[in-house]
Amino acid sequence: MHKFDDKVARILLNVLSHTIERLSLDPPTLDNSRTVDFFNENAKCLICEEGNPIETVFNQYKSVLEESIVSIDSPRFLSFIPVAPTKASMIFDLVVSAGSLNGTSWQEASGAVWAENQVIRWIADLADFPEEAGGCFISGGTLGNLSALVVAREFYRRSHSSNNKRLAIVCSDQAHSSVKSTASVMDCEIIVVPTAQNRQLNSQSILKELNKSNKYKDYAIFAVVATAGTTNLGIVDDLESLSRYAEQTDTWLHVDAAYGGAGLLSPKVRHLYDGIEKADSFIVDPHKWLFAPLDCAAVIYRDKSLAAEVHAQKAGYLDVLHQDEEGNNPSDYAFHLSRRARGLPLWFSLSVYGVASYREAIEHSLDMARYASEKIIALPYLRLFMEPILSVVVFERNGWDWDEYKRWSTEQLKNQVCYVVPSLVDQKPVLRFAFLNPEMTTEIIDEILVSLE
Ligand SMILES: Cc1ncc(COP(=O)(O)O)c(C=O)c1O
Known part of the structure; x- marks a missing residue:
């Protein structure tokens, strides 16, 4: 199983020839999902003590399973947020798997982490973030929002240690469902601000909502979550106004740019993001509009040092990773530990295509x-x-x-x-x-x- 023998060589040839076929579909077919009955009739459980010939397993994948998956990279896939990775990024993903990289720490994988950090810096520059900014690649926007808001809560706690009000996050009624989930996981309140006709969150709409009810006086608002590209309508909140509000109230501003962040690259819409440079953190999902394969999101902090204090896991067997003066550990900047070096396919593709x-x-x-x-x-x-x-x-x-x-x-x-x-x-x-x-x-x-x- 772990030796490169004839069986492995045959697997590799089968997989490579199939991969070439899949990648050369122009465009990829849309395909469709099937019922449980379909699988009961057309596929069988192959998990057994003795294993199976590779052709049996791979044929079942090719003829039954693969065609029962709606291709998210078909141009005819227009639902949710599609994923259309570049060919170079998909191919390089194979190299990342074969490289068996653990992108957890600088000590284990400095080459991979260095390259990932180049991309993190490139994204930070798109948002005009300062030099001390930094972050890491994580599995998705949901985990990015959670990781950033946990740091925001710590920022608040450090300057309000005697305050035992209920902690709360403010966001618009258009914010992504993951913000609500994050509040629930963190056991915080969430103040959902109704937006006016243009569906944009701004400081005025926040103040209006806060004045509506006395219950908000019992909340300690530690973060405002702005969205730069709402999922349902593509709205970019008024980041200038929200950054002023955050500054005046000493509140953390987090920008969820999971889908819309890629728009930072286009002079046609770049002005919509003005104010993002004053945020404390933001996320962008390259697996959305930056054409990376799933799963790849970036979380970036204005000042990465607090994030590292909050997220770095401490254990006797891990401490050695923090004694290293060189580089930094991607695992320290989000709620995760072991990690695939999932920023590498984007690094490769960006470097190749420009x-x-x-x-x-x-x-x-x-x-x-x-x-x-x-x-x-x-x-x-x-x-x-x-x-x-x-x-x-x-x-x-x-x-x-x-x-x-x-x-x-x-x-x-x-x-x-x-x-x-x-x-x-x-x-x-x-x-x-x-x-x-x-x-x-x-x-x-x-x-x-x-x-x-
Ligand atoms: C604005 C926004 N934030 C967060 C997310 C969650 O991202 P993920 O699905 O990568 O967890 C999405 C997903 O569509 C999104 O559009």
Whole structure:
């Protein structure tokens, strides 16, 4: 099992030839999920004492399992937040696996950590963060929000040690569900601020909400979470106003730019992020709009030293990792320990293709969103919900209820036209296109819009 023998060589040849086939699909097929009955009929449990010939196992993967997965990198995948990794990043992911890297510490993996830190610095520079900024790659935005807010809580506690009010986080009614989950895991209150027509959180809306109820006087607000690119609508909160509020109230400002952070690269929308440079922390998920394979998110702190004090795990067997003066340990900057060096595929791909190619790919999504919204406005059976801010377009099909949206959605996936599921805005069903895939074309958009007539 651990020797490079004939069996391993055969596995490698099978896997490589299949990988080449998968990577050369242009574009990747959409495919579909199947029922449990389908798997009961077409696949069998292969886990047994003696093992199986590799062809048996791999054939089951190729002929039954793989086709039962909706391809998130198909340009026809427009639901949730798609993932469309560059070819170089996907291929380099194989190298990261084969390298058997443990990206936990500088001592174990300085080469990998150095390269990852180059990318962390590049992202920090996009947000104009200072030199002492730093962070690490983690599995996703959810863990990034949690890790940053745990540091924010410690920042508050250090200057308010005698305060035993209930701790609270402020965010908008458009913030990602992971912010609510984080508050629940941290056993904090969450103050959800209703947003006005433009759905943007700003200092005014926070003050208005805080004045609404006396119960807030019993809360100690330790963090404001702004979103730069809300998931459902692509809203970027008013970061200038929120950074002023945070400064005046001595509150930690965390920016959840999990989806929208990539927009920092585009001069077309960079102004929307003004104020991010004053945040205390932010996250960006390269597995979203920076074309890295799952799972890859970055959490970055204005001053990484407090984060290291909060998150570095201490144990007799680990202390040696902290005596090293060189570099830093990615494990010290988030709620995790052992970790895949998941920033390396992005490092490789960025270095190969160059930043300009990334900017171009991001701007293609902005253009597609603009094209789709103009088309929607022109079609009498559709109603654009709002002008797209980034690359999310939300609209309604006149006269349809949830069931009709669902029926249409299932039919389109069955026909391999698109994977677009209904979403809810203000409790009303809508359709939502999340443009992230650089292979998206105006022809695909036209084809989908026609199917809605
Ligand atoms: C704005 C925002 N924040 C956080 C998350 C959570 O990220 P992840 O799914 O990587 O945990 C998402 C996911 O879509 C998101 O859009």
